[in-house]
Amino acid sequence: MTFEEQGIYVRGTSGQEKVKCPQCSHQRKKGSDPCLSVNIDDGIWKCHHCGWKGGLKDKKRDTYVPTPIVKPEEPKTDLPDSVVEWFTGRGISLNTIISEGIGYNNRWIQFPFYKNGEVVNIKSRTADKKFRQEKNAEKCFYRFDHMRGMETIIITEGEMDALSLVECGYSNVVSCPDGAIAPNSVATDRKFSYLLSAEEELMGATTVILAMDDDPSGHAMRDELSRRIGREKCYRVTYPEGCKDMNDVLMEHGQDKVIDVITEAYPYPIDGVVTIGDVTEDAIDLLLKPDHNGLSTGWTGLDNFYRVSKGELTIVTGVPNMGKSEWMDALMINMIQDHSWKFGIFSAENFPVKHHLLKLVGKFSGRAFWGDEKLDEQTARNTMAVLDEYIKFIGTQEDNVTIESILEQAKILNFRYGLNGLIIDPWNTLEHKFRQSENETNYISRVLSTIVAFAKLHEIHIWVVAHPRKMEMDNNRKPVVPGAYDISGSSNFFNRADNIISVHRHKDEDDDYVGIHVSKIRFQYKNGRPGIGKLNYDIKNGKYYEYEQRDAEILFG
Amino acid sequence: MNTNKEMQKYYLDKLDKVECTTNHDYHIRKMRERFYEEFDEIWKKVKLGKATRQAWEKALNKWLKMESI
Secondary structure, three states: OOHHHHHOOOOOOOEEEEOOOOOHHHHHOOOOOOOEEEEEEOOOOOOOEEEEEEEOOOOOOOOOOOOOOOOOOOOOOOHHHHHHHHHOOOOOOHHHHHOOOOEEEEEEEEEEEEEEOOOEEEEEEOOOOOOOOOOOOOOOOEOOHHOOOOEEEEEEEOOHHHHHHHHHHOOEEEOOOOOOOOOOOOOOOOOOOOHHHHHHHHHHHOOEEEOOOOHHHHHHHHHHHHHOOHHEEEEOOOOOOOOOOOHHHHHHHOOOHOOOOOOOOEOOOOOOOOHHHHHHHHHHHHHOOOOOOOEEEOOOHOOOOOOOOEOEEEEEEEEOOHHHHHHHHHHHHOOOOOOHHOEEEEEHHHHOOHHHHHHHHHHHHHHOOOOHHEEEEHHHHHHHHHOOOEEEEEEOOOOOOOOOHHHHHHHHHHHHHOOEEEEEHHHHHHOOOOOOOOHHHHHHHHHHHHHHHHHHOOOOOOOOEOOOOOOOEEEOOOOOOOOOHOOOOOHHHHOOOOOOEEEEEEEEEOEEEEEEEEEEOOOOHHOOOOOEEEEEHHHHHHOEOOOOOHHHHHHOO | OHHHHHHHHHHHHHHHHHHOOOOOOOOHHHHHHHHHHHHHHHHHHOOOOOOOHHHHHHHHHHHHHHHOO
């Protein structure tokens, strides 16, 4: 028996707590009064109001059970004159206050969050900008019901900005429940959990206007939202000088100016003509950032040749059996461990997924996943639990996986989890659908353009593993490292990619190492210069280490 | 026992049960440190009433899992 089965919801796992009584609280005038004393350690309780008491047979609960989502009651809407005056002083009329069901309780102004006609959350604020929300309430957009079925949705940072737009006649307005995010902070999934409930609405909309505050936090929020929703349909707004949000515009310039700001919203500069003015601020940001280099791959020996930046395409090639996929997996694990990157991965040659997962566990933990010294079950489980947050396998259910289907799944994953990297391994297992009268060269050019645009749009780094055209041998009958123009298909691989890498194992009597041959880097000022990096491979755990000259026998047996 | 003390007890109990490994891999150490810092931040926020107990517990479990790898 558990406390939950008795209708008692405690927050902790031990000690004494006072909570609502399931027997009498719902009938009482003071319904929120925590009249039931619960001793969690002894598993007993007593209500100080109705006298109900009892105990659990098995006493203390074994595990912590999350508190269920609570629906708050509708707020009282009889507002004192001073509150109405406060709103009208900010340009919000009594009609809007009434239509939006704004409430008031003991100096707190209450903004009810309606979803499917029911109040699911209440955000309260005081005049001096103190905020609070209902405990354990559902997270969703403020005015969620108003975004249903809308082709255009306007998203603001706060409730007052949303109300300012409602005041000016816009109905399709919502606002974020938790406001903005700190600049340079990690955009956690929890912070954006409210997006999940609005997935259908945001995916279905053709235009999303992001009217966040004009400050660093507002910009960070706008950028992350646009990244997840898809920049192709996101628009930005420009506020008149001296105004930082919609409510400021309404107060300073009136309704006509608010309408102007929305009417003049402009798309993210993703394609077509970009003026210098469009990108000046972004370029200055780049200039002023303390470190605008690409991220290290985790192997310092490669830092001079290849670093990873957002929104780029890297083509990885190499002779079969030289470890392209292995190195790709190792790079992904390093990016997860060092930079908390999240990945979507299509790896057809590693199906079924359970085998692939075990290989990744070995790389992550640095322990062998086979043989006598293989890692124990608990370590494997813990590793998988950690990896679960960072890796999503895609394209596993379909017979004919196309680039389009992979990008569609990646788009959804990005919306839900905020992807940073996408791996397509390998190119030749995809089903390539040529258009009428399209030859291979034109097809590759078109598809690579789509991939590059997707990478830039969503700021995701995409790696495509592609086989070389044919294996060439040198005079000693050893395979030659394939160059950038040797990739099977067309020279478009070289032209379209930002970076090109060949993975090649060099083995002779004196040495045995994996060469990372970087033959193209588009942005050399931040991502390194073409050259050869060396790594050692440990076959037991599948990890690559910084290069040390060793005999072939010691490493590979 | 107040909430803070209860959380401390819960934290110490959990810590006792964790078998920390001797894995000194650079990348794992880096990730461990990051998870610990995230947990520490959440604990500070819980004390200020800006984060929930659930988030605290999730961050704790995440960090401790990493300690045992």
